Amino acid sequence: MKTRLETRAMFAGYRPEEANMAVKPPLHPASTFVFPDARTGAAHMETAYGVEGAETPPDGFIYSRLGNPTLRMAEARLAAWDDSEDSALFASGMAAISTTLLAWSSTDRPVWYVGPLYGGTHHFLDEVMPSMGREVRQLEGLERLDLDLIATGGKLPGIIYLETPANPTMQIQRIRTAAEWAATHSTESHRILVMVDNTYLGPVLQRPLEEGADVVLYSATKYLGGHSDLIAGGASGTAEAIAKVKEFRTFLGGMIDPHTAWMLARSMETLHVRIERQQENAGLLLAYLREMCGADAVKSAWVEDLTAMGEDASIAQAQQKGGGSMVGLTVPGGREGAFAFLDALKLFKLAVSLGSTESLAEHPASMTHAGVPVATKESLGITEGFVRLSVGLEHPEDLIADATQAWKVACEVANLPV
Numbered sequence: 001m002k003t004r005l006e007t008r009a010m011f012a013g014y015r016p017e018e019a020n021m022a023v024k025p026p027l028h029p030a031s032t033f034v035f036p037d038a039r040t041g042a043a044h045m046e047t048a049y050g051v052e053g054a055e056t057p058p059d060g061f062i063y064s065r066l067g068n069p070t071l072r073m074a075e076a077r078l079a080a081w082d083d084s085e086d087s088a089l090f091a092s093g094m095a096a097i098s099t100t101l102l103a104w105s106s107t108d109r110p111v112w113y114v115g116p117l118y119g120g121t122h123h124f125l126d127e128v129m130p131s132m133g134r135e136v137r138q139l140e141g142l143e144r145l146d147l148d149l150i151a152t153g154g155k156l157p158g159i160i161y162l163e164t165p166a167n168p169t170m171q172i173q174r175i176r177t178a179a180e181w182a183a184t185h186s187t188e189s190h191r192i193l194v195m196v197d198n199t200y201l202g203p204v205l206q207r208p209l210e211e212g213a214d215v216v217l218y219s220a221t222k223y224l225g226g227h228s229d230l231i232a233g234g235a236s237g238t239a240e241a242i243a244k245v246k247e248f249r250t251f252l253g254g255m256i257d258p259h260t261a262w263m264l265a266r267s268m269e270t271l272h273v274r275i276e277r278q279q280e281n282a283g284l285l286l287a288y289l290r291e292m293c294g295a296d297a298v299k300s301a302w303v304e305d306l307t308a309m310g311e312d313a314s315i316a317q318a319q320q321k322g323g324g325s326m327v328g329l330t331v332p333g334g335r336e337g338a339f340a341f342l343d344a345l346k347l348f349k350l351a352v353s354l355g356s357t358e359s360l361a362e363h364p365a366s367m368t369h370a371g372v373p374v375a376t377k378e379s380l381g382i383t384e385g386f387v388r389l390s391v392g393l394e395h396p397e398d399l400i401a402d403a404t405q406a407w408k409v410a411c412e413v414a415n416l417p418v
């Protein structure tokens with residue numbers, strides 16, 4: 001029977017026949033697995049290490065850093081959501097991002113990226129990768145890739161890395177522009193891979209692989225996990241792209257543990273319901289904030305706000321299925337006003353992270369993006385008055401009331417009429 005995405009994702013990776021007809025998949029905490037005989041054990045291990053002439057082993061597990069039944073089940077669920085040939089899960093979003101970037105970059109395969117990006121990714125690209133001999137180039141945008149190629153003396157990138165909408169400024173990148181340019185400039189021996197961090201919208205609201213990206217990345221700590229009770233990351237893409245990522249994961253050791261994989265698989269069953277309801281709540285809050293604070297103070301990946309921000313909203317209309325539930329608000333009074341707003345909130349929890357059932361609020365300039373150089377923050381629009389809200393599943397009117405009273409406190413601090 002032909003099924004739709006939500007149905008496939010519900011059952012992916014597990015059949016009750018595998019475990020006493022239990023409706024739900026079991027959790028396998030085992031670190032290691034028994035080989036049926038020594039010859040099979042040798043075939044497994046020699047294949048894992050790429051020993052020449054190794055016998056092809058039968059399907060099976062060896063050791064949980066290389067693979068585990070619970071991990072495989074959870075990966076099948078992520079692959080179902082992304083409609084990808086394969087997916088890999090990690091101990092964190094940063095483990096997914098760093099492992100994938102290391103796997104597909106080299107001295108001959110520089111990384112080009114468009115900012116802003118999550119602060120940790122920025123740091124990894126600008127500080128860590130160059131210290132490991134990788135060339136990294138920050139692009140001004142995707143409109144002038146040909147000029148960037150001239151500027152690098154014709155040295156092609158191995159990776160074009162994007163985050164759209166970007167954390168925390170909601171800047172949108174047209175994935176297809178990068179994918180089309182990469183396809184035009186790729187050769188058989190030099191494939192340029194387009195990688196997209198899709199943490200902000202998730203697979204329900206944005207489908208980068210369908211826009212031509214090769215790998216989609218997630219902090220699964222956010223919407224995929226969705227309950228602020230686990231740290232995880234994910235990468236989805238073609239079998240070839242993910243095979244190399246899994247090879248690096250084996251040696252860097254950043255795989256997800258079975259318990260977290262099981263929790264994540266459970267969360268992914270309700271992903272669409274949470275995402276859609278959180279987005280609905282965000283829509284109501286956004287409409288209210290535009291009225292109360294003025295359109296210029298409000299940022300989001302919704303078409304109305306992108307238009308007000310001077311972004312090309314047609315890109316979002318074409319590649320997004322919605323604006324999601326992340327809200328940016330520029331509070332009067334700079335850092336003092338922003339802190340007064342955050343300290344006055346009663347329902348929104350003052351905490352970094354996003355995409356959970358409860359609403360969260362934070363100050364990017366001093367918290368999630370504290371490590372980004374001041375000049376870069378200024379050029380990207382991460383100002384001192386900017387706060388980031390992640391809208392959860394509380395009643396929207398309670399969230400509106402909370403934001404309203406906190407805004408009034410901030411206006412008093414900034415000596416503005418309330």
Ligand SMILES: Cc1ncc(COP(=O)(O)O)c(C=O)c1O
Nearest residue numbers: 092093094118167199219221232
């Ligand atoms: C867009 C984005 N990508 C990646 C990460 C890193 O994920 P993690 O904290 O799970 O390592 C984050 C974390 O906030 C994020 O917001």
